[in-house]
Amino acid sequence: MTGEKAYLDLCKHILNTGFNRDDRTNTGTCSIFGYQMRFNLNEGFPLLTTKRVPFKLIASELLWFIKGDTNIRYLLENNNNIWNEWAFEKWIKSDEYQGPDMTNFGKRSQEDDDFNEAYQEQMKYFKEKILRDDDFSKKYGDLGSVYGKQWRHWRTTQNDTIDQLKDVIASIKQNPHSRRHIISAWNPEDIPNMALPPCHTLFQFYVADGKLSCQLYQRSGDVFLGVPFNIASYALLTHLIAHECQLEVGEFIHTLGDAHIYSNHFEQVNMQLQREMRPLPTIKLNKEKASIFDFELTDFELINYNPHPSIKAPIAV
Template identity: 60%
Template structure:
């Protein structure tokens, strides 16, 4: 029995059977519904999906990147995390600085042309290697704009100052846990045009009751097969980290989705996943010696007793 995973599987099934076909920015096409809520009781295990393998190391390295205010993929690549590479790579190969083989429309060509896919993977490998090895190149081509890390830690004020929203909200949990204003926003309209990908998880709110910390997320756009499993685990981890720092227990993670969609090239994968029986939920281990959310490193966060089905692969829509 895994009641938390059932929340996700019900979402996938609902959109698969009741969603409507809708065009999208990537040109892939989706089955979509508007407005859906899931509730995950964090006392019933950590909500990392078991009906397919979900690489937790990518989730925790990405979240630590957000927490530290990162906006450049160099930090991620140094930790073998490639989940944000496609957007800066696209910007690079479409620029005059790129002198390699033609990468026009690589998003679609890589899926249909095996010979081109080899060329694409090689060029992306060279790009990633150079991001890691060349600081100047990374500074120019590895940046994503003022994405999550910048908004959470360095929100720009009109007077030229900054707001550290993450430190602020943790302080509110400590000093005024009854507050209804414990909100962190990643959606900054002024910065949206310059971001590689405008924030999908746009706003989250904390709530304290009975010695427990809960978090509610509003996500404007949710890729149910690839993105949403990461988002669920990431915000469950964030909630757990803040709860520990503030001397609370994790309560609920509540996930509100705006446009919840399955890409048309993920339909068979979702069907396969829905035919699998969930395992018991794993548990989260946090280094008891670490007090502040800002002090954690990769080895301080672990998943234990993670039993899962095999990977199910699917291409990311860019």
């Protein structure tokens, strides 16, 4: 299974064979364990066409990881709100929060219009404080030792740090056939200090025939909302590293542990499955930038992306 069909087949497989399971968010899921998809990056950039997936959010989040940043201020400056809920939850659970009760805000905001109005008001205030108040941003905007920290500043028992991303790029250049081109985001010691333990936990690069491929192991995948982002994000990362290492792109291989569809996403998934796939877009990078650490949002161009309309669904926090 390749291309967008691989993703749609995953959705069908979960709905047809998955187990109904409770989960951390008390939303409920239909879940399977162990699945793999393959995407040939020479056949197009794997951004879904059966619903619009916002590329700028994916690109800005990836650049956030690459920078080693863990504070949502950079994301908010780029109009990216995908990590807001985890930072917001940290604030509303603090002694400093004096607003209305926001317990279980993710679910309640979908079910109660009055509550949703209060929630949106509190979230707006929270975002404004993150953007303008340095002390507040440091305290409540930081998500802890999440992806960017582990990729760029892995802490050792000797209190040194390892720049995994920089080291892997150097390794690909110097010893392309190594079987050790690996980056891990799963640092057991730091898990308690993360707003959300890493879902995409480990990835490995592979060079053959002048092409760079990447395989991701993802322990947990929100198949409707999260996995389309993950596919495109790691495809973009593969393009970036291939560019710096003067290689062509090969495959992105996506291996999932617990792949699940939340119970309040069933209707949206079935709507998406009724739509016809369209040709995948292509991605163009600014060739004047030699290092992935120099890229900004304006250095990416998505060409011929013509998807079906977006499909909204609540996020489980």
